[in-house]
Amino acid sequence: MATRIEDEGRRQLVAEYFGAASRLRLLRPTAAFGAPVFVVDFDRGARHYRTLGSFGPTFGAANPEAPQVTEQSSMDLLYPSQLVFHYERLMSLAFALCERPVTALLLGVGGAAMWRFMRAYLPECAPTLVDADESVMAVARRWFYLTQPAVVDTAERFLAGNTQRFDVVHVDLYDARGPARLNEGFWTRAIDALAPGGCLATNWADFATNKGVRPMAEAQEAVARARGLGSYFVTRRGFRDNLIQYLPTGGERRPEAITGALERFAGERRLPDRGRGILEYCVVTSGFPIEI
Numbered sequence: 354m355a356t357r358i359e360d361e362g363r364r365q366l367v368a369e370y371f372g373a374a375s376r377l378r379l380l381r382p383t384a385a386f387g388a389p390v391f392v393v394d395f396d397r398g399a400r401h402y403r404t405l406g407s408f409g410p411t412f413g414a415a416n417p418e419a420p421q422v423t424e425q426s427s428m429d430l431l432y433p434s435q436l437v438f439h440y441e442r443l444m445s446l447a448f449a450l451c452e453r454p455v456t457a458l459l460l461g462v463g464g465a466a467m468w469r470f471m472r473a474y475l476p477e478c479a480p481t482l483v484d485a486d487e488s489v490m491a492v493a494r495r496w497f498y499l500t501q502p503a504v505v506d507t508a509e510r511f512l513a514g515n516t517q518r519f520d521v522v523h524v525d526l527y528d529a530r531g532p533a534r535l536n537e538g539f540w541t542r543a544i545d546a547l548a549p550g551g552c553l554a555t556n557w558a559d560f561a562t563n564k565g566v567r568p569m570a571e572a573q574e575a576v577a578r579a580r581g582l583g584s585y586f587v588t589r590r591g592f593r594d595n596l597i598q599y600l601p602t603g604g605e606r607r608p609e610a611i612t613g614a615l616e617r618f619a620g621e622r623r624l625p626d627r628g629r630g631i632l633e634y635c636v637v638t639s640g641f642p643i644e645i
Contacts, residue, residue, distance in 0.1 A: 360380060360389075362420075363380060363389060363391070363408060363420070364377060364380065366408070366420065366421075366422050367380075367391055367393055367406070367422060370422040371393050371395040371404070372395055374395070374396065375393050375394065375395035376393065376394040376395070377391060377392075377393050378391075378392040378393060378394060378403075378496060379391060379392040379492065379495075379496065381488065381492075382488070383486050383488040383489060384486060384487070384488055385485040385486035385487075385488075385489075385507075385528065386407065386485075386486045386488070386489055386528050386529055387528045387529035387530065388407050388408050388409055388528075388529030389407065389408055390405060390406065390407045390425070390488070390489060390492060391405075391406050391407070392404070392405055392406075392492060392496045393406065394430070400429060400431070401429070401430040401431060402427055402428065402429060402430065402437065403427065403428045403430055403496065403497070404424050404425075404426070404427040404428075404464075405424075405425045405426045405427070405463060405464035405489075405492060405493075405496070405497065406422055406423060406424050406425055407422075407423050407425055407529060408420045408421065408422065408423065408529070409421060409423045409529045409530070409531070424438075425463045425464060425527075426438075426441075426463040426464025426465070426466050426497070427464065427466070428464060428466065428469070428497055428498075432625075433469050433498055434469045434470055434472065434473030434474070435470070435625055436466055436467075436470050437466070438466075438595075439589060439595070439631075440556055440558075440594070440595035440597060441466050441467065441470075442628075442630075442631045443554075443587055443595075443597040443631065443635075444467065444523055444525070444554050444556055444597060445467070445470060446554070446587075446597075446599070446611060446614065446615060446618070446631065447521045447522075447523065447552040447553070447554035447599065448475060448478070448521055448552075448618065449611075449614040449615055449617065449618030450552040450599060450601040450603070450605075450610075450611065450614050451520045451521050451550065451551055451552045451601075451603065452520075452550035452551075452603045452604075453520060453550065454475060454478045454520045454521050455477065455478055455479065455520055456478065456479050456480075456481070456517070456518070456519045456520050456521075456548070457471065457475075457478050457479070457480045457481070457519055457520060457521040457522070457523070458480075458481045458483070458517075458519040458521070458522045458523065458546060459480055459481070459482050459483065459523045459525070460483050460508040460511070460512075460522070460523060460524050460525065460526055460543075461483075461484060461508070461523070461524065461525035461526045461527065462482045462483070462484040462489070462490065462493060462499070462503055463484075463489065463493070463525070464492075464493055464496075464497045465482075465493045465497045465498065465499040466497075467480075467523060467525075468480055468482060468499060468501065469497075469498060474622045474623075474624065475622065478520070478521075480501070481504070481517070481519070482501060482502075482503035482504065483503065483504045483506060483508055483511045484503055484504075484505060485505070485506065485507045485508070485528075486505075487505045490503050490505060508524070508526055508533070508539070509539055509542075512539065512542035512543060512545075512546060513542060515542070515546055517546070518546060518547065518548040518551075519546055519547065519548060519551060520547075520548050520550070520551045520552075521551060521552055521553075521554070522543055522546055522547055522551070522552075522553045522554070523554050523555075523556075524543060524553065524554070524555040524556070525555075525556040527558065531558070531559065531563055531565070532557065532558065532559075532563065532565065532566060532569070534565070534569070535569050535572070535573075536569075536572060537572045537575065537576050540572055540573040540576040540577075541576050543573075544576060544577065544580065544582075544600070544602075547602055549602065549603075550602060550603040550604075551601075551602055551603070552599060552600065552601045552602065552603070553573075553584075553599070553600040553602075554597060554598070554599050554600075555570070555573065555597065555598040555600075556595060556596075556597060557569075557570060557595065557596040557597070557598060558594055558595050559593075559594065560588075560593065560595070560596040560641075560642075561593035562593070566596075567641050570584075570586075570596075570598055570641050571641060573598060573600065574641075577600050582600060582602055582606070583600075583606065583639070584598050584599060584600040585598070585599055585608040585611075585637060585638065585639050586598050586599075586637070586638045586639075586640070586641060586642055587599065587611065587632070587635050587636070587637050587638075588635065588636060588642060589634050589635050589636075590634050590635065590636050591634075596642065599611070608637045608638070608639055609637070611632065611637060612632060615628050615631060615632055616628070
């Protein structure tokens with residue numbers, strides 16, 4: 354009975370968040386993620402979207418344990434290969450900062466948005482997908498067009514046994530409690546997995562309110578500096594939900610190089626609107642941004 358009541362409350366939260374006309378397609382528990390996830394279809398004007406969401410804490414709120422709808426991934430049903438969220442478009446710039454993206458490691462698959470983007474715009478780049486939750490992968494296969502097999506394992510265990518090198522490594526690791534706890538050992542193995550001239554990109558959500566994010570980002574920077582490398586950060590001005598940390602290892606590593614990299618990438622790959630808006634209103638910082 355308690356579970357049924359909780360599910361009804363979650364359904365109501367989804368309806369309030371996405372609108373009464375939204376269509377809840379799925380609501381199910383997960384194992385590794387640690388909270389129920391849902392799939393919902395909804396309209397925004399003439400556009401039709403499908404979103405993978407979950408219920409998690411609200412960092413910085415008076416009652417952080419109160420359930421909150423969190424959008425994990427979204428898909429435009431008319432244009433599935435286009436990246437809906439701004440942070441996803443920023444993450445895609447790791448391919449622009451790579452000298453020759455032929456292989457990519459996606460740690461954290463979610464709704465497979467980056468995989469669909471790669472199939473459309475980087476068809477020659479072979480992705481390796483890793484996610485800790487088979488339930489989430491099943492949702493991605495059923496509702497988000499994922500057809501490629503994924504490694505079901507934690508990113509830590511995968512990297513510990515990995516011997517392959519990748520041109521791009523994406524770290525987008527979250528569960529119901531927020532970002533995964535990643536230490537210097539993890540970053541050492543993640544950087545070890547980069548091929549020469551490759552780029553590591555990390556998504557940090559809730560970076561302004563979750564106090565655990567900055568130490569992990571600085572741990573990555575410490576490992577990079579020990580190797581003569583360095584990372585930098587990009588986020589939209591005044592937009593505190595997501596921060597992307599880039600660690601390029603090619604010849605052009607300066608933060609200001611990202612603008613030219615985007616222009617080249619958008620032209621070569623024929624991105625929608627030539628990539629317009631990806632870096633607009635963004636700030637690029639060499640250190641972890643505290644005040645935007």
